[in-house]
Amino acid sequence: MPPETRRAAREAAERAAAGRSAAPDDHDDSDETQRTSRGRIVGRVILIVVVLLLALAVWLVIKVVIAKNGLESAQEAVTSIQDGGNVSDAIPKLSSGAADAAGAAADPVWRMAELIPGAGDNLRGVRLAAETLDVFANDVGAPVFKMQDDGQGKILARALPLIEAAAPEISKLSSELKGVAASDALIGPVRSGVDQVAEVAGAAGPMFTLLPKLLGAEEKQNYLLVFQNNAEALPLGGSSASQTLITADKGDLEIAGQASSASFVEGETVDLDISESAKALYGSRYGSYINLAPSQPDWPGVAEMVKAFWNRDIDDTHIDGVISVDPIALQRMLLATGPIEVDGKTLDNKNAVKTLLSDVYRWWDPYTDPDLKSDAFFAGVASAVFDKIAGGDFNIKDMAWAVGESIDAGSILAWSEDTDTQKIIAGSGRLSGILPTDNSAETVNGVFFRNVSASKIDYYTKTAVESTMSCADGVTTLTTTATVSLDISQADAEDLPRYVQSRSQRAAYFGTQVYMYAPPGMELASAETTGGASAFRTGNVDLGRVVEPFQARLRPDGSFSVTATFTGTGDFGPLALWTTPMINETKTTVTDTCH
Template identity: 45%
Template sequence: MSAERRDAKGIDEQGSGRQRRRRRIWTVVILVVIAFLVAVCWVGLRAITVKDGLVQSQDLIEEIQGGGAVDEVLPELSESAASAGAAASDPVWWVMEWIPVVGDNLKGVRLAAQSLDALVNDVALPVMGDENSTGSITERLLDATDDQAQHVTELADGLESVSKSPFLVSVVREGVDQVEEVMSTAAPMIGVLPKLLGGDGERKYLLVFQNNAETLALGGSAAAQTLVKVDEGAIEIGAQGDSGNYQNGVAVDVDVPPSAIELYTSYLVDHINTSMSRPDFPTAAKIMRAWWQRDIADDEIAGVISIDPLALSRILKATGPIELASGEVLSEENAVSLLLSEVYGRWDSYEEPELVDGFFADTAAAVFDKIATGDFDPKDMLWAISESASQGSVLVWSDDEQVADAIEGAKISGVLPADNSNVTTMGIYFNNSNGSKIDYFTETATTATAVCEADAATFTATASLTLPLTQRQAEALPRYVQSMTFGARFRDWIFIYGPPGTTLSDATFNGDEVSVMHRDVDDLGRPVVAFEAWFDPGDSVDVAATFVGGDGDYGPLEVRTNPMVRGAKPVVTDGCGG
């Protein structure tokens, strides 16, 4: 064969090779495109299932929030949540999440669906139980949270991460933000519940019953205490204490700052009933624990829980009436009046203080025991606890770092915010300083305003207190309800805490027997003004304080105040952060 022919044949073979390679490349490209289109169609069909499941779940959740029976709605909610979660867990879906821009949206939808599925089917459903369930509700709660704590935490972390993506379309962002808000609260709590419920060994908590009839900043006098033992989810009521069991007048060994003693006197640490005077529950909890460990028993106490009759009345909506050891029936309708007023007509607390305090302790223990059995309406209980926590009627403290982190920033921690970044908070507190139980009858109101200008911000808070009784009505009250020292004449100390970073500029009041006790004290990182107000039946007292700050960033204005029997909702006018 000539050289020319060999060259021509080689060229033809090279050309044919290039054509075959091009055909193979195009075949691969076409197959990839087809596979991609199939995957898109597949994910699209799965997305419809996810969307339907999420929408149906949202509708069912709203039905529960609107008053629907949980036991009737939960099975259907379980099915829709499981459908959405399973559809979004498809491996093809996961692969498509790697696509830029679109992938973040797919990931957000998947995490939202899986989170809802986990909360409903892996936590709520096992805790609620059915006719085949065994163990108390707290034991089932321990099992469920112990199994799911890590999974729920991972989902919450993923949601938080994807929520920051700039590529989420509005409808996905809205859904992700809604679920992420729930998970950011649920995940930390689910993470600590196994420890709280004694999953790693017995834990002891001190349950403190506050008395709003003798109001203090955190609720009221610490009338009775009960030790609660939790082991592997099983709850047992232990020893109980009341004011008669303690060495009043002898201070407990708890480190509190000088500002606290200056404002609230040594009574903060040397009289148990006034342990709740400072508006900082960690302070009160450590003091209460020290009282118990010194005068009752040297128990290792993992945390302190506070509750008052206002919270009990809400809880009784969920549990229904409860029969006490005395034969008394406690209900949503009579709890507040019975515990804060009628009880003082039955026994003379000066002569038989142990009877009144014992009645409080028995009541708190009976309600707590009822909750432990799980015999209550879950929807109403969730409302009762959340509403009570928002009003300051349920407070929780623990020296366990994981638990403290889980409740940090929540109102249930009983801690005033340290800065104004998320919310600008003013504290307004009425402290009974005459040893009476008159605050079942007193009426209070609070307001707060914020005005921001070019280079300054001004915050003003007002507090009013009225005793709508006649002199004759006040004098007819049981002597323990009247002032311990002054009879039918009363005295309150009113504390107004300004926002962090501000200074007190003015303090005003009405009445001949109202004065400023302190105006140059900083406490809890805030400027404080304290008023002393004497009042008689029929009188009204008004005080006000103004604070000024720089032109910094201020979150929405908020008021924290006592949970009062007859306290009006704070009125807030926000010209800065709102």
């Protein structure tokens, strides 16, 4: 090849230099293009994320609105029931609202949003409240109401599998609700709803857990139903005149036996440890006559005594629990069951007390009736009401009212041998029949009436109690006056059936006692009486309380009053009054100037 000319060499060098200078320019253009491309991608991603978050937020808002509407619908149904509305109409609305709310809150987006600080606790609270209502309404409530309408009976036996299935979930939700209720982040409406549902779940959860066992899911259970007669008043209600043995086997309830006071041996003390204080206050006959068992105002002790009588004189069946129901409670329950007919007599929610505690003794006087038709009538009434309840033939709302009112009045009492069940009962106030051992929640003043004339005169007895608590200079003073009167003339008293009159004094007078149980920590300061009453068996401490007893001869058209003043130092909660559930409701006046 010929040698390169200078010109050619120069042009080649220029081309090489131009190529070197052009290379960096080409590289800069490419980098800028890449940066622009990446920016566009990031922008698109951000836009997509924003749109997605907005979509999720809108979706969450929709779910919140659905849950809110569902819960409001459920609340309206509950309010309707509470206001006396038709339960059958309200239940579908409650079920539908609870299901809608629970379904909305079960959404994955909702669950993710629960991780957001602050707002998450509110969403979690709404979800848990909705899920709890859903379990109550749709897993248990609605199916049970359908069972009531299908006419097949055996409600408890058929509902038992539902209760067993729901119990673990209710227990879990109750625990979680309790946790979220402790959050400070809950806003007003959410906190109100969470607290309400948590309270219901907290009370129902343990019972749902225990109910299968109580209904005999594991093994047959035996319960003794005591029918107290308030016409012969005793501190916890009245003489324990008749008993019914009920068995529960896989939810199937049956009457296994019945007994009246005539079925038991009188005058022989049962094999039971009776406290010295009870013997001192209630006399040497206490523990040897089953009628007198409800004298000491402590239902667990009375339940043990009634069990001992049954096992000694009737049969050796193992008793798992003892429940007391008096005619006042039964009359309320007849509102829910409707009227019953026994031996041609109709009982309803207006006349049951009169029929059972007055009319029956005019029809059949046990002193002159060798067939004891009155006892047979009581047994028939117990069977008829039991059949209605066991078969589910009653209005649930009205029954809930009747039971609640009766528990608050002391007309229904319960004791269970099962430790877990008894723990729940013991925390249920009057249902337990246990006077509180301290004054932290309430300062409970006990005033109890006791008929010692072996009569049924308390159908006509009127009672009133006025209790006042005051505080000064570190001392708390409690003054209580009880008044007892007999609203019947001498002539009318003499016209009463022999069995209603005093066993020994006929219509002349009726032995009546009043027992005042001071709050724990208080001592007797003074006592006063009018109308021929007097203090007796003084200086005793029973059930951890100082007791001041009084006695009097109550004459037709007569009355008497007794007053006891107790004092103490320390902390005393708000004043409350427990009295004997009387046929003619005791007129009470409670004044607490300390709180």
